[in-house]
Amino acid sequence: MDHMEDRTELNELMAVRREKLQDLLDLGIDPFGEKFVRTHAAQEILDNFEDLEEQETVIAGRIMSMRTHGKASFADLMDHTGRIQLYFRADTLGEELYNLMQKLDIGDIVGIQGRIFRTRRGEISVEVQAVKLLSKSLRPLPDKWHGLKDVDLRYRQRYVDLIVNPGVREVFEMRSKIIQSLRNFLIAKGYIEVETPMLNVIAGGANARPFTTHHNALDMDLYLRIAPELYLKRLLVGGFDRVFEIGKNFRNEGISTKHNPEYTSCELYMAYGDANDMMELTEEIFAHIAKEVVGSTKITFQGQEIDLTPPWPRKPMLEAIKEFSGVDLTGLNDEEARAKAKEKGITVEPNASYANVVEEFFDAFVEPKLIQPIFITDHPVEVSPLAKRKKDDPTLTDRFEPFIVTWEVANGFTELNDPIDQEQRFRQQVEQRDQGDDEAHMMDEDYIRALEYGMPPAGGLGLGIDRMVMLFTDSPSIRDVLLFPHMRPRAEK
């Protein structure tokens, strides 16, 4: 490959680096290195200096800054654990090698063999005895002090963001720990991890617009899944007792600080359980992860202390509405409900149903107030087509949504296992669909058939992993917890 190609399109800073690259090639030095065996990580040396002082070490990483002083120079080397200072001496390296080292650029990845010591100013450092260039950097990094702030560039070029903004990697390390903690917790509770299709013939399990795609060999359109729910419950029919799946869902909807078109959920199902079990499990999960990842069930989000210690209060949706809006919507018909909405200045569709009005009231008066963890329970049956009706009120369901910092962080219920009721609910959804609600459920005959074979009573829970990570990492935007959030493609500068 000709490393000098496209030279005319490069700015001066990049042109200079290409020249240095060519100089290295001319000297017979491979600028892109090879396998390199390290003995330590930067942080390891800093943490164990007492034992390691005056010992030899082999480390590798990216040069983040350089301070040259004639015949002696300092540089900061960054690896995946942190930064450590390098000390170059002409005496140690010899003039020739020392001068070559002066040609290193910020951003170059090097392997170092050297002696661990502490400088006069007290900084733990490595005096370099041998250097191997592992990767020449051909683009300048952003300002060492201000870093990369342009959020557009941070998301589009996350690799640069990760190099220069130290907090970013921590967020994603925490994300990994949170998911690992959740997975271990569920496995310890007897849940089996499964994978179900993301390419669906019917997109079910939620009210959402799906993405469509096409299978060429079968010449058929498919949907990307909007939820794994209906597949997971088929597994309960098949005899699995407790299952969970962590994975992506795809919803063809707006993008915001809390929504990305593809997002990660954890859904789990417990045969012979109910919504109550799921609420207790939700509390346990949040408390467990908080303890493992943050070290306490009290966490801070955007300056507010959030106490995740179980148990969390529970409040039926209609009671919450009554409490925060002063309006009791219990037992009203559609028309009466719409009248109440008008009274309180809530705009609803002219033909809005009772359930629609309840949702609008909830969103307007209740949701913004729910800072500390709370379970909102007993959702109207019309907006909960997969949940079992309450024994004492068939217009409501045995469902709950936990709210924290005004976000709905999960959704769970006692699963509807009556195939006849389920079929009616689907028919209702299809009717809404026919009336233009393209987020209503599609009819899923096979799911009905599965229920007809018999599904044990069960509790189910869906957790929004991204929001959970936002909460635990104190991140106000979902983009901060997604390595590559969805962005509109843009022409190269």
Added chain:
RNA sequence: GAGCCAUUAGCUCAGUCGGUAGAGCACCGGACUUUUAAUCCGGGUGUCCCGCGUUCGAGUCGCGGAUGGCUCACCA
């Protein structure tokens, strides 16, 4: 999809009343053998997001567009 705001050097930003573009870091050359936002001397590297318009003259004013952020709407 609507409203508000932003876009100037590789990065972070300034740019007055409309008069022809600036700082710090980075980079290039030089000095300097324990510095650490090293220091000192010298060097400004640019499609001022794009287009059209007003004007003798536009980074600056007007209109249109692009991209992004925030808020709202939909959703988890």
